[in-house]
Amino acid sequence: MGSKERIQRLKEDTRINILDAALDIVKEDGWQALSMRKIADKIEYTAPIIYEYFSNKEGILMELTRQGYILLGKEIKKVKSEYTKADEQLEAMWTAYWNFAFKHKEFYQLMFGVDMNCCEQKKTMPEIDYVDNMFFDSIKDVMASEEPEEDLICRKYYTFWSIIHGLISINMVNKGRNEAMNQHILKDALKGIIKYINE
Amino acid sequence: MGSKERIQRLKEDTRINILDAALDIVKEDGWQALSMRKIADKIEYTAPIIYEYFSNKEGILMELTRQGYILLGKEIKKVKSEYTKADEQLEAMWTAYWNFAFKHKEFYQLMFGVDMNCCEQKKTMPEIDYVDNMFFDSIKDVMASEEPEEDLICRKYYTFWSIIHGLISINMVNKGRNEAMNQHILKDALKGIIKYINE
DNA sequence: TAAATAATCTAACACCGTTAAGCAAATTTA
DNA sequence: TAAATTTGCTTAACGGTGTTAGATTATTTA
Known part of the structure; x- marks a missing residue:
């Protein structure tokens, strides 16, 4: 049996x-x-x-979305562990996020594609919170000196995420056009935003 | 006859x-x-x-995209004409862009939605260049003192666009959740990026 | 071996984008 | 005016989609 x-x-x-x-x-x-x-x-x-x-096609899409977040979570956790200073950690994490988007293009499209339906249940996925929280914690660390409010961290996080996501969106629409410039922009943006967090 | x-x-x-x-x-x-x-x-x-x-469904989508750009172009041109100082113009223009995205949500989704197919011919649309050029010119104006290179302007533009587009993407996914905070982020980002252009 | 259950397939429904063929009315030509 | 042609539009169809119900086959149980 x-x-x-x-x-x-x-x-x-x-x-x-x-x-x-x-x-x-x-x-x-x-x-x-x-x-x-x-x-x-x-x-x-x-x-x-x-x-x-x-249960249906969306069920498959949801599961793949979950797997995507698990993968992203792992990669971010890995690079975070390679640094001790909070600002270095944060830069590495965002870079990992950036790399993920292109290494696992299909996942990224599914996870963040604006109109790719399947956006209802997303809120209740712990795998999403996991990634969010890591960034959240890191930003908190960077701002440690100021005892930041929850709300402020959230704003910084969103702003940060916006830049990266926006850059990626551009890169996907004009796919691969002027790769060098985009890398330049990414670096600029990362430096700028980390400085901005400390203001 | x-x-x-x-x-x-x-x-x-x-x-x-x-x-x-x-x-x-x-x-x-x-x-x-x-x-x-x-x-x-x-x-x-x-x-x-x-x-x-x-000729087919994509033809309809393309025409609507064109109309969207014409509309966006008009609104941006309008607010630009209401200011004389370059940095004020720029802030107003980006704010208009932001407003457009939510006032004409469907257009914005079509025009910038990452995976909404119809992304081949887009490069050859003068209506897109029209909008691009306006931003381009304004950034150039803001940086007038430094005689900026074409390449630098382009980078600033992309970075700028990224923030706004990213914020909008977030806002569309978590649609309407915490509207106040998003407005706050937008203002922060706009101020920050304009300062960044002048560095 | 016979009955019950599980695993799988066939067929169908209602959509989708798109094309070809045909019909009927309007127009042009002789 | 009668015939020929063009125009405007429809019906029918092809191959595709997600999804469900019913039939069929294989496996397990008694």
Whole structure:
């Protein structure tokens, strides 16, 4: 009767296969090309069985979003641990965020793409809070001397995030055009904003 | 034989009706809900005749994008004319940009939405250059004392645009949450960046 | 081996963008 | 005026989408 667990494991496998297949399709042909039937083709099933693993297409998108945040969280945590000074940490973290966006373009598009539907349940995802909190803490550290209010930190965080996200958006629209300049802008912006935090 | 022109005028009318109908649908139910058949319903025709006015759905999207830029251009030009000092002009222009994004949410989403397809021909639209150039000129004015290089202006512009666009993106995702704080951030960012231009 | 259950597929529904063929009315030509 | 042609528009269809219900096949249980 240990076969129950084996079957359970097999079910989990196909769940993972569905997500992997989806990501493969997106990496090849973009989010627009993702369809239930194509996923089914790739895992050598027919479309309806996917609905035994996910309630609908948005369910798949949500799970991939979660995975994206987990990945981002890991990378940011890693680079943070490589520094001790708060401002150095913060610069490294934002740089990691920047790198993530281009290394895992598909994830970033899904996670932050303005009109990519699936924006309702997002608020209740702890994986998002995890990343948010790390930045939050770091900013607090940088401002340690001033005993900053929650609200002020939040504002600084949003401003910070805005610059980076805006730069990335530009870079994605004019994709790859004048890479050197964008790097220059990024550095400028990071320096400027860290200085701004200390004001 | 003056009926030729009357008929021509009627054709132009339905062209406009198509665009208006599209915008109505989007305003009611979002870009996702826009379909050729729904447009046809609204103008009381069947779907295929739309293809006598636009080559395809993207054609409609492109035209609406163009109209959006024309509208944005007008509003920015207006507020610019209300000031004489370059830094005041710049702040007013960016504020107008900000206001445009929320007053004409659908246009803004279409014009700057990261993954809203239709991003190929965009480069060759003079209406885009028009807006770009206005900002470009204003930044140049602010930096007048230093005889800035083209490249530097471009970088400042991108950085500037990034903040605003990023703030807007945030605001759209967490739509309307904590409006007061976002206004605060906007003001902070604008002041900061104008100071940054002068450094 | 027979019944019950699980796993999977086929077929369908209602949409989507787009194209081709056809029809009927209006217009032009002879 | 009658025939030919053009115009305006529709119907029907193709191949695609997400999703659901029902039938079918395979597996497990009694």
